[in-house]
């Protein structure tokens with residue numbers, strides 16, 4: 155056997171490889187020394203040929219952290235000499251890790267109801283008290299505002315292609331004359347009333363008079379709604395529908411003057 159392996163190895167390794175040492179064993183010796191890791195085994199009938207590399211590696215931080223370097227090295231093939239007890243890393247040995255945190259208790263999922271947390275197993279503050287936040291059910295439930303349908307249906311209209319909010323912004327920036335007047339004017343109500351047509355619509359909001367003609371097809375509420383205030387003071391109607399809309403910003407390029415009392 156030994157001579158066969160020696161001839162096989164010498165043919166498999168044609169060039170001289172001085173670092174490889176071929177060791178031979180006395181076939182009668184049952185006492186094999188497996189700790190000789192620095193040489194390639196030549197006896198072929200050993201079990202260590204397929205042994206995995208040491209993990210964690212010998213000089214790694216994991217091993218250095220352990221108390222006994224040799225004891226924590228996993229050597230799965232090696233039998234222990236102390237009474238046949240398998241040598242385990244410290245963390246796996248029973249009784250040695252009293253300082254480790256015990257595993258968390260398994261919550262009894264069977265008794266859980268959807269949306270109702272089990273007392274405090276989730277660690278959510280206030281989850282044990284159902285009315286702690288004044289929300290019926292629990293603090294984990296979505297607020298009722300998101301579970302109910304909106305009270306009012308949107309009255310927004312579908313705008314024609316090319317008439318979206320960005321298009322209006324682009325038109326304002328284009329430099330095109332959207333006012334139709336040369337300079338800002340003092341406008342009495344009698345004058346405002348004359349601009350009440352679709353192709354010539356003025357409207358007053360908070361004392362400022364705007365030419366809304368060009369904005370009509372861009373209005374998300376529709377042309378018809380906006381035309382209701384043509385030739386009128388639209389302040390009240392505007393506030394009733396969408397007080398959050400910034401009319402001064404939206405129509406800044408359409409300002410024609412300021413509403414003044416009739417003389």
Ligand code: HEM
Nearest residue numbers: 308309310374375379380382383388391392395399401404
């Ligand atoms: C010229 C001034 C006005 C501007 C700049 C303007 C602008 C807007 C904007 C930006 C929206 C969309 C609001 C949103 O997305 O939340 C909107 C919606 C709407 N506007 Fe106006 N608006 C004006 C005047 C008016 C007036 C005077 C009326 C009523 C007569 C009106 C009726 C509506 C309606 C009904 C909607 C749909 C609201 C909804 O249900 O979502 N708007 N408007």
